[in-house]
Amino acid sequence: MVRSSWSPWGFIHQSPFRGMASSRGPPPDPGRPWVPKLVGMLWLGAVCAFLLYFLRRCEAPEVAESFGLSRRGDAPLGTVRYGERNGTLGVVGVGADGRRRKRSSAGGGADVDGAMKEKEWRGARRLPHALIVGVKKGGTRALLEFLRLHPDIRALGTEPHFFDRHYARGLTWYR
Numbered sequence: 001m002v003r004s005s006w007s008p009w010g011f012i013h014q015s016p017f018r019g020m021a022s023s024r025g026p027p028p029d030p031g032r033p034w035v036p037k038l039v040g041m042l043w044l045g046a047v048c049a050f051l052l053y054f055l056r057r058c059e060a061p062e063v064a065e066s067f068g069l070s071r072r073g074d075a076p077l078g079t080v081r082y083g084e085r086n087g088t089l090g091v092v093g094v095g096a097d098g099r100r101r102k103r104s105s106a107g108g109g110a111d112v113d114g115a116m117k118e119k120e121w122r123g124a125r126r127l128p129h130a131l132i133v134g135v136k137k138g139g140t141r142a143l144l145e146f147l148r149l150h151p152d153i154r155a156l157g158t159e160p161h162f163f164d165r166h167y168a169r170g171l172t173w174y175r
């Protein structure tokens with residue numbers, strides 16, 4: 001006969017679920033009926049804590065932190081947003097006062113807060129159709145800026161460093 005006594009491993013023998021799947025477990029200790037409940041609550045709390053931690057990790061807080069994001073739904077700096085209706089383009093940047101601004105690449109980077117409605121900036125995040133690969137001081141920035149002059153080319157404002165720093169974060173982050 002298995003004696004029911006409290007120990008750090010007590011939940012193995014005194015699982016709150018013991019009556020649900022099998023009746024082979026030991027009968028509840030009449031002297032300490034609260035122990036199984038306590039263990040069950042602790043177990044549930046641990047599961048909830050893990051779930052919360054997991055969900056927080058899914059939001060990639062370190063990504064938000066490294067890009068200076070304050071809210072969920074903010075885009076990383078340099079993210080290009082496409083307007084759904086009229087094809088307008090915005091690049092998320094930081095203004096002189098440190099506040100996040102949506103800038104128009106076609107307008108030379110002028111602030112457009114207030115001038116354009118938020119809905120015009122909402123759009124799908126897409127993977128790039130082309131990459132500029134080059135060595136340092138190889139003139140890649142100049143090439144990007146010349147290409148950006150074309151009205152059909154949308155480009156990031158900053159280097160995303162996906163392949164050398166953030167590859168492990170996956171395509172969802174890159175998009």
Ligand SMILES: Nc1ncnc2c1ncn2[C@@H]1O[C@H](COP(=O)(O)OS(=O)(=O)O)[C@@H](OP(=O)(O)O)[C@H]1O
Pocket residue numbers: 134135136137138139140141142143
């Ligand atoms: N067409 C052309 N001819 C000659 N030199 C040019 C050209 N385009 C860019 N540059 C020079 O390239 C340097 C910048 O290169 P990158 O954009 O690759 O720089 S970075 O490594 O990404 O920071 C930068 O050099 P420095 O001014 O010495 O930094 C640019 O002046």
